[in-house]
Amino acid sequence: MTGQDALAGLSREFAGGIAFLRRAGDATGPILVLLHGIGSNAASFAALVAAMPAAINVIAWDAPGYGDSAALAAVMPTPQDYADALAKFLDTIKTPRIALAGHSLGVLFAASFAARYPDRVNALALISPAMGYGVEPGGKLPPGVQSRIDEINELGPVAFAKKRAARLVGDPSARPDVVAAVERAMAAVNPCGYIQAVHALGAGRLLADVKSIRIPVMVAVGALDQITPPANAAEVHAVLPRSAGFYQIAKAGHALPQEEPEALAALLARTTDTMAHA
Numbered sequence: 315m316t317g318q319d320a321l322a323g324l325s326r327e328f329a330g331g332i333a334f335l336r337r338a339g340d341a342t343g344p345i346l347v348l349l350h351g352i353g354s355n356a357a358s359f360a361a362l363v364a365a366m367p368a369a370i371n372v373i374a375w376d377a378p379g380y381g382d383s384a385a386l387a388a389v390m391p392t393p394q395d396y397a398d399a400l401a402k403f404l405d406t407i408k409t410p411r412i413a414l415a416g417h418s419l420g421v422l423f424a425a426s427f428a429a430r431y432p433d434r435v436n437a438l439a440l441i442s443p444a445m446g447y448g449v450e451p452g453g454k455l456p457p458g459v460q461s462r463i464d465e466i467n468e469l470g471p472v473a474f475a476k477k478r479a480a481r482l483v484g485d486p487s488a489r490p491d492v493v494a495a496v497e498r499a500m501a502a503v504n505p506c507g508y509i510q511a512v513h514a515l516g517a518g519r520l521l522a523d524v525k526s527i528r529i530p531v532m533v534a535v536g537a538l539d540q541i542t543p544p545a546n547a548a549e550v551h552a553v554l555p556r557s558a559g560f561y562q563i564a565k566a567g568h569a570l571p572q573e574e575p576e577a578l579a580a581l582l583a584r585t586t587d588t589m590a591h592a
Contacts, residue, residue: 323364324374330406331384332375332399337363339371344413344436344586348374349400351418351442352462352511353478353500355380359417362571365579370586375403377423379507390452390513393523397427404434413586415439417571418542419511422446422518429523437558437585439532441578442542442570443550446518455516462512466505475500484538484567492572521553530558532585534578536566558585 324335335356346366348359356374363372378399379385386395400423404412414435416424421443428435447456455463466474479497480486486493524531531554535547544562551560561581566573 324360328382330403332378332403332406333382334373334375334403335360335363336374337366337372339367340369343369343371345371345373345409345411346413346415346582346586347400347404347409348372349414349416349420349423350374350377350380351420351444352508352515353475353482353496353503354417355499355502358495358499358569359571361575362579362582365575367579367583370583373407373409375400377420377507377511379504379510381502381504383507385504385507386510389510390517391510392451392517393422393426393446393514394430396423396514397430400427401431401434410434411436413437413439415441415582415585416443417441418568419444419515419518422514422520422523425520425523425527426518428527428529432528435529437530437532438527439534439558439582439585440524440547440550441534442536442539442568443520443533443547444515444518444542445520445546445550447516448519449516451517453516455512459512459516463509466503466508471503471505471508472501475503481540482568484536484565484573489573492569495572496569520550524550525553525555528555530556530585532558532561532581534561534563534570534581536568536570536573537562537564538567539570541568 359374376383421440475497533551
C-alpha cells in the first residue's frame with residue numbers, strides 16, 4: 315500500500331491553527347501523536363498509520379508553517395516554540411495525555427514537549443533522531459544547516475526536493491515509489507515554514523532534553539540512514555533515563571516510516587501499549 319492509498323483511512327481536520335490527519339481507533343484506546351520531519355508532512359505517515367493496530371487513535375499534524383498550519387510568530391524559533399504550539403493544539407482538541415512519536419526534526423519537538431510537559435506524555439518514540447546543533451537563538455548556523463536555507467531559496471521547493479530526496483532512502487534504486495513520495499512531500503514545503511524549521515534544527519539540544527525525560531523512550535533508526543546515522547541514535551539511547559528499546563531496521567534509510575512502515579508500526583504499537591499500563 316502506498317502512502318497515497320493509505321490516506322483513504324484518514325480524515326483531514328483543522329483546529330487551533332493546525333491542520334492534521336486523524337485515524338479514529340477505539341473510544342478508550344490510546345492516542346498516538348506523530349510529528350514529521352523537516353522535509354515531510356502529516357501525509358508522510360499515511361502508510362505507517364495504515365499498518366498500526368486499529369484500536370490505536372492516531373493524530374499526525376502538519377507542523378506550524380507546513381501545509382495549512384499557521385506559522386509560528388518567531389522568525390527563528392526553537393524546538394520549545396514548536397512544543398508549546400503542540401501543547402496549545404492538544405488543548406484545542408481536548409487531548410490531555412498522549413503517546414508521542416517524532417521523526418527526524420520531529421524528534422526535537424517531541425523530546426522538548428516531553429521535557430516541558432512531562433505529565434502529558436505516557437510514552438515516547440524517537441525515530442531517526444536529529445540531534446540539533448545547540449545554536450543560541452539568533453546565532454550563526456553551521457554551514458551544513460545554513461545550506462538548507464540557501465538551497466531552498468535558490469532552487470525553490472521542487473528542484474530542492476529533486477536534489478535531496480533520493481538520499482533519504484536506504485536503497486533508492488530499489489524503492490522508486492518511496493523516493494517519489496519523499497520528493498512529493500519535500501516539494502510541497504512552504505519555504506518560510508521550512509526556514510523556520512531549519513532554525514529550530516540549529517537550536518536543538520536533543521541530548522540535554524532526553525536526559526530529563528523519565529517516561530519510557532524507544533529509539534529506532536534505519537540501518538542505512540545517511541542523514542541521522544545509527545551511531546547518533548545509539549548516542550541518544552545511551553543517555554536515556556528509561557529505555558523502551560533501541561532498534562535498527564535493516565534495509566531502511568532516513569525515510570523509515572515510509573520504507574518499513576510495518577516494522578515501525580509494530581514497535582510503535584508496543585511502545586504505545588505502555589499507556590494502558592501507566
